[in-house]
Amino acid sequence: MSELSQNMLVAVPLAPLVGAIVAGLFGKFVGRRGAHAITILGVFVAFVLSAMVLKAVAVDGARFNQTVYEWMVLGDLKMEVGFLIDGLSAMMMCVVTFVSLMVHIYTIGYMEEDPGYQRFFSYISLFTFSMLMLVMSNNFLQLFFGWEAVGLVSYLLIGFWYTKPTAIFANMKAFLVNRVGDFGFILGIGLIVAFGGSLSYADTFAKAGELASLSFPGTDWMLITVICICLFIGAMGKSAQFPLHVWLPDSMEGPTPISALIHAATMVTAGIFMVARMSPLFELSDTALNFILVIGAITALFMGFLGIIQNDIKRVVAYSTLSQLGYMTVALGASAYSVAVFHLMTHAFFKALLFLGAGSVIIGMHHDQDIRNMGGLWKYMKITWITSLLGSLALIGTPLFSGFYSKDSIIEAVHASQLPAAGFAYFAVVVGVFVTAFYSFRMYFLVFHGKERFHDKPFPPEDDHAHDGHHDEHHEHHEPHESPWVVTAPLLLLAVPSVVIGFMTIQPMLFGDFLKDAISVDTAKHPAMAELAEHFHGAAAMALHGLTLPPFWLALAGVVLAYLFYMVKPGIPAMLRQRLGFLVRIMENKYYMDWINENIFAAAARLLGRGLWKGGDAALIDGVVINGSAKLVGRTASLVRLFQSGYIYHYALVMIVGIFVLMTWQLWPYLQAFLRGFSGA
Numbered sequence: 001m002s003e004l005s006q007n008m009l010v011a012v013p014l015a016p017l018v019g020a021i022v023a024g025l026f027g028k029f030v031g032r033r034g035a036h037a038i039t040i041l042g043v044f045v046a047f048v049l050s051a052m053v054l055k056a057v058a059v060d061g062a063r064f065n066q067t068v069y070e071w072m073v074l075g076d077l078k079m080e081v082g083f084l085i086d087g088l089s090a091m092m093m094c095v096v097t098f099v100s101l102m103v104h105i106y107t108i109g110y111m112e113e114d115p116g117y118q119r120f121f122s123y124i125s126l127f128t129f130s131m132l133m134l135v136m137s138n139n140f141l142q143l144f145f146g147w148e149a150v151g152l153v154s155y156l157l158i159g160f161w162y163t164k165p166t167a168i169f170a171n172m173k174a175f176l177v178n179r180v181g182d183f184g185f186i187l188g189i190g191l192i193v194a195f196g197g198s199l200s201y202a203d204t205f206a207k208a209g210e211l212a213s214l215s216f217p218g219t220d221w222m223l224i225t226v227i228c229i230c231l232f233i234g235a236m237g238k239s240a241q242f243p244l245h246v247w248l249p250d251s252m253e254g255p256t257p258i259s260a261l262i263h264a265a266t267m268v269t270a271g272i273f274m275v276a277r278m279s280p281l282f283e284l285s286d287t288a289l290n291f292i293l294v295i296g297a298i299t300a301l302f303m304g305f306l307g308i309i310q311n312d313i314k315r316v317v318a319y320s321t322l323s324q325l326g327y328m329t330v331a332l333g334a335s336a337y338s339v340a341v342f343h344l345m346t347h348a349f350f351k352a353l354l355f356l357g358a359g360s361v362i363i364g365m366h367h368d369q370d371i372r373n374m375g376g377l378w379k380y381m382k383i384t385w386i387t388s389l390l391g392s393l394a395l396i397g398t399p400l401f402s403g404f405y406s407k408d409s410i411i412e413a414v415h416a417s418q419l420p421a422a423g424f425a426y427f428a429v430v431v432g433v434f435v436t437a438f439y440s441f442r443m444y445f446l447v448f449h450g451k452e453r454f455h456d457k458p459f460p461p462e463d464d465h466a467h468d469g470h471h472d473e474h475h476e477h478h479e480p481h482e483s484p485w486v487v488t489a490p491l492l493l494l495a496v497p498s499v500v501i502g503f504m505t506i507q508p509m510l511f512g513d514f515l516k517d518a519i520s521v522d523t524a525k526h527p528a529m530a531e532l533a534e535h536f537h538g539a540a541a542m543a544l545h546g547l548t549l550p551p552f553w554l555a556l557a558g559v560v561l562a563y564l565f566y567m568v569k570p571g572i573p574a575m576l577r578q579r580l581g582f583l584v585r586i587m588e589n590k591y592y593m594d595w596i597n598e599n600i601f602a603a604a605a606r607l608l609g610r611g612l613w614k615g616g617d618a619a620l621i622d623g624v625v626i627n628g629s630a631k632l633v634g635r636t637a638s639l640v641r642l643f644q645s646g647y648i649y650h651y652a653l654v655m656i657v658g659i660f661v662l663m664t665w666q667l668w669p670y671l672q673a674f675l676r677g678f679s680g681a
Contacts, residue, residue: 003062003064004053004056004057004062004063004064004085006064006066006068006083008049008052008053009053009064009068009083009085009136010068011045011046011049012046012049012050012053012093012097012132012136013046013129013132013133013136014129015041015042015043015045015046015049016039016042016043016046016100016125016126016128016129016132017042017125017126017129018038018042019038019039019040019041019042019043019121019122019125020039020042020122020123020125020126020129021122022034022035022038022039023035023036023038023039023118023119023121023122023125024118024119024122024123024126027118027119027121027122028118030118031118032117032118035117035118035121035122036104036107036108036117036121039104039121039122039124039125040101040104040105042125043097043100043101043104043125043128044101046093046097046100046128046132047094047097047098047100047101050090050093050094050096050097051094053085053090053093053094054090054091054093054094057085057086057087057090058087058090058508058514062085063085063086063517064083064084064085065082065083065084065085065086065138065202066082066083066138067080067081067082067138068080068081068082068083069081069082071141076197076198077193077197077198077199078198078199078200079141079199080139080141080142080199081142082137082138082139082142082200083136083137083138084136084137084138084201085136086515086517086518087509087514087515087516087517087518088273088276088277088341088515088518088519089135089136089518091341091345091509091514092135092273093132093135093136095344095345095348095349096128096131096132096135096266097128097132099260099261099266099348099349099352099494100124100127100128100131100261100266102260102352102356102490102493102494103124103257103258103260103261103352103356103490104121104124104125105486105489105490106257106260106356106359106486106487106490107120107121107124107255107257108486109363109483109484109485109486109487110255110256110257110359110363110487111255111257114255116160116161119160120157120160120255120257123153123156123157123160123258124157124257124258124261126153127150127153127154127157127258127261127262127266127267128266129149130146130149130150130152130153131146131150131266131267131270132146133145133146133149134146134147134149134150134270134273135270135273138200138201138202139199139200139201140189140192140193140199140200140201140204141199143274144185144186144189146270147182147185147234147238147270147274148182150238150266150267150270151174151175151178151182151238151267154171154174154251154258154262154267155171155172155174155175156171157254157255157258157261157262158170158171158174158251158253158254158258158262159171159172159253159254160254160255160258161253161254161255164253166250166253167253167254169250169253170247170250170251170252170253170254171251171253171254173246173247173250174247174248174250174251177237177244177246177247178237178238178244178247179237180233180237180244181233181234181235181236181237181238181244182234182237182238183233184229184230184231184232184233184234184236184237185230185231185233185234185235185237186234187230188227188228188229188230188231188233188234189231191223191226191227191230192204192211192227195211195214195223196210196211201277204281205280205281205520208224208280208281208284209284211223211224211227211281211284212224212284212285222285222287224281224284224285224288225285225287225288227281228278228281228282228284228285228288229287229288229291231274231275231278231281232271232275232282232288232291232292232295234271234274235270235271235272235274235275235329236271236295237271238267238268238270238271238274239268239269239270239271239272239325239328239329240268240299240321240322240325241271241295241296241299241325241326241329242295242298242299242302242303242326243593245299245303245322245593246590246593246594246597248263248268248318248321248322249306249315249318249319249322249590251263251318252312252314252315252318256314256355256356256358256359256362257356257359259314259317259318259355259358259359260351260352260355260356260359261352263318263321263351263355268321268325269325269328269344269347269348272325272328272329272332272340272341272344273341273344275292275329275332275337275340276332276337276338276340276341276518276519277518279335279337279519279520279521280520282332282335283335283520283521283522283525283526286419286525289332289333289334289335289419289526290333290419290420290421291333291421292329292330292332292333293330293333293334293414293417293419293421293422293424293425294333294421294424294425295329295333296326296327296328296329296330296331296332296333296425297326297330297421297424297425297427297428297429298326298428299322299323299325299326299329300323300324300326300327300329300330300428300429300432301323301326301428301429301431301432301435302591303319303322303323303326304319304320304322304323304432304435304436304439305435305587306319306322306587306590306591307319307320307323307435307436307439308435308438308439308442308587309584309587309588310439311370311371311372312369312370312371313358313361313362313369313370313371313374313443313447314355314358314362314369316371316439316442316443317351317354317355317358317443319439320351320354320395320436320439320440321351323432323435323436324343324347324351324395324436326428326432327343327407327410327429327432328340328343328344328347328410330410330414330425330428330429331343331409331410331413331414333417333419333421333425334410334413334414334416334417334419334422334425334526334528335417335521335522335526335528335529336409336410336413336414336417336528336529336532337515337519337521338509338510338515338519338529339406339409339410339413339510339529339532340410341509341515341519342405342406342409342502342505342506342509342510343403343406343407343409343410345406345501345505345509346394346402346403346405346406346498346501346502347403347406349394349402349494349497349498349501350390350391350394350395350401350402350403350494350498351391351395352494353387353388353390353391353394353491353494353495353498354388354391354392354395356487356490356491356494357384357387357388357391357491358388359487360381360384360483360487360488360491361374361377361381361384361388361447363483363487364377364380364381364384364480364481364482364483365377365454365480368454371443371446371447372446372453373453373454374446374447374448374453374454375446375447375448375449375450375451375452375453375454376448376449376450376451376452377447377448377480378448378449380479380480380481380482381448381480381481381482381483382482383482383483383488383491383492384482384483384488384491385448386495387488387491387492387494387495388444388447388448389444389448390495390498390499391494391495391498392440392441392443392444394498394499395436395440396433396436396437396440396441396555396558396559397433397436397551397552397555398555399543399544399546399547399552400499400503400543401498401499401502402497402498402499402500402501402502402503403498403502404502404543404546405502405503405506405539405542405543406502406506407433407551408542408546408549408551409506409510409532410429411426411429411430411433411551412528412531412532412535413528413529413532414426414429414528416527416528416531416532417526417528418525418526418527419526430550430551430554431554433551433554433555433558434554434555434557434558435558436555436558437554437555437556437557437558437559437562438558438559438561438562439562440558440562441558441559441562441563442562442565442566444562445562445563445566445567446566449567450566450567454480502539503539503540503543504539506539506542507536507538507539510529510532510533510536511532511533511536
C-alpha cells in the first residue's frame, strides 16, 4: 500500500485559499485578468493533486488518517486539524475541484461586465477551500468548521448583488434556515463528545457499540437515535430537505455560476456526504433510518411537483436539485450509502451542466430567464442545445447515461429495504421518475424547440427587478446568440462525465472495494446492497435490463406527455391550469411553507423575542437588577442623609449613644450573671 504525502494533501485546500486571498485583498492591484488567473490556477492545482490522490487511493490502495496540526488539548479532548483520505473523500475532492474549475472558467464569460468581478472570484475560490476542508476532515471539529464556512460563503455569494432587495432577503433566508439545521448538528456533535469523549471519527466509530447501549438521560430513548437524528437535522438544512428546503429556490437570486457550484456539486451535497461518512453510527438506529427515508421521500416527490409550474429557467433546475437530493436521502435511509454517494457524484456533473447551460441560455437571451419567452433556440445556440439535451437525458435516467445507473440503483435499493417506511419511499421515487421527466423536458421543449417567442416576449419578468442582476429591457427584441468559448467549453467538458461516468464507475463504487473501508453496512439487518450485488451483471447488462423496467417507461411517458402538452397541444396546460386552479395555487405558493414560516414560526419567534426583551431585558434586568439596585442605593442614601446634619453636637451625641450601646452589648452577659446571682442570694 503506497503512502500519501502530507504536504501534497495540505496543498489541496491551501491552493484555492491562496487564490481567494490574493483576489480578495489585492484584487485592485492584480486587476480582472490577474484575479481570474490566480484563482483558476489555485483550483487547477487542487484538481490535479486531487486526481493524483484519487489514483493513489483507487489503484494503489493508499490511505491517510493523521493529525496535521494540533490546536488545543482540554484534558483528554484533542482539538486538531487532520485529514482522512479514503475512497469517499478522494472522490469528493475530485468532484468538488473539477466542478469548481469549470465554474471558475465559465465565470470569466458570465461575469465579464460585472463590477464585482474580483470579489466574485475570491468568494468562489474561498468556497472551494471550505468544501475541501469539510470533505477531507478526520474529526468533528474540522467538519464543523468546513460546514459553517461553506454556509458563510454561500451567504456572501447568494447576496453577491447586495443592492438588490430580493438577493438580500434570499441570503438572509438561507443563513437563518441553515442556522436551524446547524443547531441540531452541533447538538449531535456535543452528545458525541459528552458520551464518546472524543472529536475523532475513528475513536467515535470504535465506541459506536457503547453509545448504542446507552439511553438518553431522563428518557427511554436510545442515545444513538438522538445523536443520529440531531446530525441528520444538520443535513436537512445544508442539503435542503423538507421542511428546511425553503432557502434553496430563493438562492437563485445569486449569479448563475454559484447556482452550479453551491447547488450541484458542493454545499447541498455536504449533508449527504456527512451521513455517508457517519454510516457506522446510523446503522445502529433503525428509527433514524426510517426518519431519513420519510423526509427524503417527501422531498423527492413533492419538490418535483413544484418544478412543473416554474417559468424561471433557473428555478426549474433548482427544484430539480431539491428532488434529486431527496433521492440521495432516500438511499441513505435504505442503508445504500454507496448508492447515495454514487448519485451525488453523477448528479454533480449533469446538474452543474444544466445550471451552466441555463446560464448560457440567459446570456443568449440577454438575461431574460422566463422560459415562456424562449423557443426555437436550438438553431441559434447549438452547443448549449446539445449539452442541455445530454444533461436532461442523464437527469431523467436514460439507460447508459450516468443518471440511469445511480437513480435505478436507488429505486432498487429502496425496493429491497425491509424498513417500515420503505413502501412509501419506493412509491415516491418511482412516481418521481415520471415527474422529473415531465418538468425536465417541459423546460427543454419550451426553451429549444417550438415557436420562437422571443420576438415579442409576451411575458414580463415574474417580478419587477431585473433578473440575475442585469438591467436589460425585457420587452426589447434581441436576436439570441451562442455564448463565448469560456462558457461553452465547460459545458462540453461537463457533458462527457454526464454521459459516461456512471457506466465507468458503477462496479467499483457500488460492488467493488473502492468505498469498502469508508462505509459500514449491517447486511443482516439492511440487505439492500447485498440484493443489488446479487442482481448486478455488468453496466451494459444493467442498461439493457433497464429498458424493460417501469422507471424507463415512466420516464418515457413523462417526455412524451411534455411534448404533447407543449409542442403539439399547447392549449391543454392552460385548460388544466384553469380546471385545477386550487392545486395550482397550492403549488404556486410552494405548499404555503414560506407563509407558515413567516406568519407562524417567525411570528412566534418575534413574540418570544419581544417577551424576552420586555419581560427579561427591560423588566427584570434593567428594571430590577440594574435600575432596582440603583434605586435601592438612592433610597438608602436619602435615609442616611438625614443623619448627616453638619452639627458637631449631633455627631457627639451619636458617638456617646453608640459607645453606650456597644458597652451595654459587651457587658450584657456579665450583667445578666450578676442579676441571677443577686436574685439567688
